[in-house]
Amino acid sequence: MKASFKLFRIAGITIGIHYTWIFALIFFSWTLAMVYFPVSYPGWSTAAYWLTGIIAALLIFVSVLLHELAHSLVANARGIPVHSITLFLLGGASNLEEEPQKPAAEFAMAIVGPTTSLVIAVIFWGLSRLPGDATTPLAAILSYMAIINMYLGIFNLLPGFPLDGGRVLRSIIWGSTGNLARATDIAGMVGQIFGWIFIGLGLFLMISVSFVSGLWIAFIGWFLNSSADASRKEITLRERLSHVKVRELMKPDISTISPEATVGELVRDIFRKQQGRAVPVCRDGQLVGIATITDVKKISQDKWTVTPVSQIMTVEPLYTVSPEDNLHAALAMIAKNDINQVLIIDQGKCGGLLSRADIIRLIQMNRELGLK
Numbered sequence: 320m321k322a323s324f325k326l327f328r329i330a331g332i333t334i335g336i337h338y339t340w341i342f343a344l345i346f347f348s349w350t351l352a353m354v355y356f357p358v359s360y361p362g363w364s365t366a367a368y369w370l371t372g373i374i375a376a377l378l379i380f381v382s383v384l385l386h387e388l389a390h391s392l393v394a395n396a397r398g399i400p401v402h403s404i405t406l407f408l409l410g411g412a413s414n415l416e417e418e419p420q421k422p423a424a425e426f427a428m429a430i431v432g433p434t435t436s437l438v439i440a441v442i443f444w445g446l447s448r449l450p451g452d453a454t455t456p457l458a459a460i461l462s463y464m465a466i467i468n469m470y471l472g473i474f475n476l477l478p479g480f481p482l483d484g485g486r487v488l489r490s491i492i493w494g495s496t497g498n499l500a501r502a503t504d505i506a507g508m509v510g511q512i513f514g515w516i517f518i519g520l521g522l523f524l525m526i527s528v529s530f531v532s533g534l535w536i537a538f539i540g541w542f543l544n545s546s547a548d549a550s551r552k553e554i555t556l557r558e559r560l561s562h563v564k565v566r567e568l569m570k571p572d573i574s575t576i577s578p579e580a581t582v583g584e585l586v587r588d589i590f591r592k593q594q595g596r597a598v599p600v601c602r603d604g605q606l607v608g609i610a611t612i613t614d615v616k617k618i619s620q621d622k623w624t625v626t627p628v629s630q631i632m633t634v635e636p637l638y639t640v641s642p643e644d645n646l647h648a649a650l651a652m653i654a655k656n657d658i659n660q661v662l663i664i665d666q667g668k669c670g671g672l673l674s675r676a677d678i679i680r681l682i683q684m685n686r687e688l689g690l691k
């Protein structure tokens with residue numbers, strides 16, 4: 320999740336907020352100041368309820384942040400880079416650069432979040448028990464933080480993907496079967512079931528107890544259900560693409576352009592006649608660069624007939640795959656570098672290119688024909 324605003328950095332990790340977080344802050348402050356604190360602690364002034372409500376709402380996000388920081392620090396220690404954490408409507412998200420490669424790393428990374436929340440809950444609970452008046456705003460905030468952190472810990476331990484508990488479950492199944500796809504499928508299915516339970520519970524609460532709390536729980540359930548579903552679909556797709564080789568999508572006669580050709584020829588002979596936006600530039604079968612429509616736009620049209628392709632082409636970085644690589648690896652390279660295609664090198668020779676659109680077309684065709 321991309322942050323809308325960046326706040327500060329802790330241990331090399333940028334902390335940011337997504338604009339939806341503002342709504343959560345307002346919602347929490349409002350329900351705490353108008354409902355929770357007045358009901359639990361009668362007799363304060365309106366200003367005291369609001370001040371306590373806003374401080375408690377901000378502390379909810381400090382708690383969420385500590386939970387996420389625990390995940391991120393363990394991830395970084397295990398060699399999985401995390402450069403940012405984003406706070407959003409439903410909590411926080413550590414932005415992992417890649418998925419853990421080993422079940423033990425995933426287990427350690429997942430379990431540390433809820434553990435941190437539960438430890439913080441115990442600390443706040445202890446502080447709230449210190450002798451003194453238990454009805455002051457300070458005492459109220461301390462015991463509220465104990466409750467919130469306990470909920471954070473327990474909710475995240477539910478064994479459905481993508482919750483932490485779901486990751487723990489996945490790492491255990493993955494570790495014992497060695498099958499990541501199967502483990503994700505099972506943990507995702509449990510996540511979907513919990514999502515449905517929350518939706519049902521939320522709807523029930525909406526009509527019986529509190530409309531707003533019920534709506535909130537139903538919304539969390541919907542979010543849980545759809546992210547579990549998306550994770551299952553993504554892993555299934557990854558699994559399928561990893562069984563298809565780049566060679567299977569290579570075109571029988573590839574079009575290339577020579578670096579000595581003019582930009583005019585490039586537009587006339589290549590871009591007008593083919594669908595793609597890019598073409599490999601090759602000399603004697605050797606790859607020397609890539610020319611794209613974006614490159615052509617670098618020079619004005621009246622210079623097209625006198626400018627060689629070598630002058631506008633991109634020489635580096637060139638992203639290449641071999642025909643024996645699988646489509647999942649190729650798609651990962653495309654996604655990671657935010658490019659539209661990768662070049663194919665076939666035994667040291669120019670082998671054409673493979674675009675994002677080629678892979679999407681394959682997925683759509685397979686779906687239409689009911690192929691795996």
Ligand SMILES: [Zn+2]
Pocket residue numbers: 386387390432433475483
């Ligand atoms: Zn977590």
